[in-house]
Amino acid sequence: MKIQGDLKQRKTVMALEKRFTQFVESPTVSGTGEATDATVPRGLPKIETRTMSFFYGTKQALHDINLQIQDRSVTALIGPSGCGKSTYLRSLNRMNDIIEGTRVTGEVLLDGEDIYASEVDVVSLRKRVGMVFQKSTPFPKSIFDNIAFGPRIAGLTKKTELQHIVERCLKQAAIWNEVKDRLKESAMALSGGQQQRLCIARALATNPEVLLMDEPASALDPASTARIEDLIFELKQNYTIVIVTHNMQQAARISEKTAFFCMGRLVEIGRTKQIFTNPIQKETEDYITGRFG
Numbered sequence: 001m002k003i004q005g006d007l008k009q010r011k012t013v014m015a016l017e018k019r020f021t022q023f024v025e026s027p028t029v030s031g032t033g034e035a036t037d038a039t040v041p042r043g044l045p046k047i048e049t050r051t052m053s054f055f056y057g058t059k060q061a062l063h064d065i066n067l068q069i070q071d072r073s074v075t076a077l078i079g080p081s082g083c084g085k086s087t088y089l090r091s092l093n094r095m096n097d098i099i100e101g102t103r104v105t106g107e108v109l110l111d112g113e114d115i116y117a118s119e120v121d122v123v124s125l126r127k128r129v130g131m132v133f134q135k136s137t138p139f140p141k142s143i144f145d146n147i148a149f150g151p152r153i154a155g156l157t158k159k160t161e162l163q164h165i166v167e168r169c170l171k172q173a174a175i176w177n178e179v180k181d182r183l184k185e186s187a188m189a190l191s192g193g194q195q196q197r198l199c200i201a202r203a204l205a206t207n208p209e210v211l212l213m214d215e216p217a218s219a220l221d222p223a224s225t226a227r228i229e230d231l232i233f234e235l236k237q238n239y240t241i242v243i244v245t246h247n248m249q250q251a252a253r254i255s256e257k258t259a260f261f262c263m264g265r266l267v268e269i270g271r272t273k274q275i276f277t278n279p280i281q282k283e284t285e286d287y288i289t290g291r292f293g
């Protein structure tokens, strides 16, 4: 009986390992390869949530989430639709505050400080913790003005400094070569993939420490998706990135850690390879093998 059970377990592990290899070797995108353990820096977490719960009015969307996110790494949040990924992501820079009737309990720490403490200035917080949404959201302004927007709000007026920031951010977001001769043109004239990279550049303009990305490539074609993934891989040298994705190949390729959410609960978090090849919880295994969700 025991031998049969072991055999069954071994088969499942082999199937999951095969699936992981398929995830990271998808031919549709150039990919950057699996992030390795060596790329995960040690030390205090950049972000930590402790028994964090979230409520939309009386409806509880998140239950006691305990999660640590390491500095300068990529953490992927996966899970079925409606499980609370976006709610969790938005709670990390208090973006949910703008929805009336919402409430957070527990703690959300950035460098060990509670971001929901009464003395925290939300505008400064959102400068430190930038966000990129699923649907690109350029302002109906020129490419230059889109990037200069944040620094201008922060009080920067000197043209040469603004020019410097715009160039740096567009280069960091790997779009400079495509737009450098048309900075005065409307950002709305860019393609979807270019608009998304422009939004990443705009998020970088306030010098954030953390970038939250909610399905940043879900509306893009494979080539644009690959560019965004390459970009994320570059950016994690300097930024802490938390990304929500429904694309498990993407999670496998770009993240060091993966957190699986289900029905408002964190089911498990672990090294991405472990989550995809040897998950502890059955729910995680069912999800990644496509049995539900």
Ligand SMILES: Nc1ncnc2c1ncn2[C@@H]1O[C@H](COP(=O)(O)OP(=O)(O)OP(=O)(O)O)[C@@H](O)[C@H]1O
Residues within 6 Å of the ligand: 056, 059, 061, 079, 080, 081, 082, 083, 084, 085, 086, 087, 088, 099
């Ligand atoms: N503004 C809102 N008001 C009330 N309930 C909301 C609001 N936004 C989300 N919810 C509810 O909170 C739960 C979590 O939603 P959330 O958008 O965080 O899920 P998700 O995991 O991001 O899903 P998806 O993969 O479809 O984007 C869902 O039950 C959703 O209906």
Ligand SMILES: [Mg+2]
Residues within 6 Å of the ligand: 085, 086, 087, 214, 244
């Ligand atoms: Mg969502």
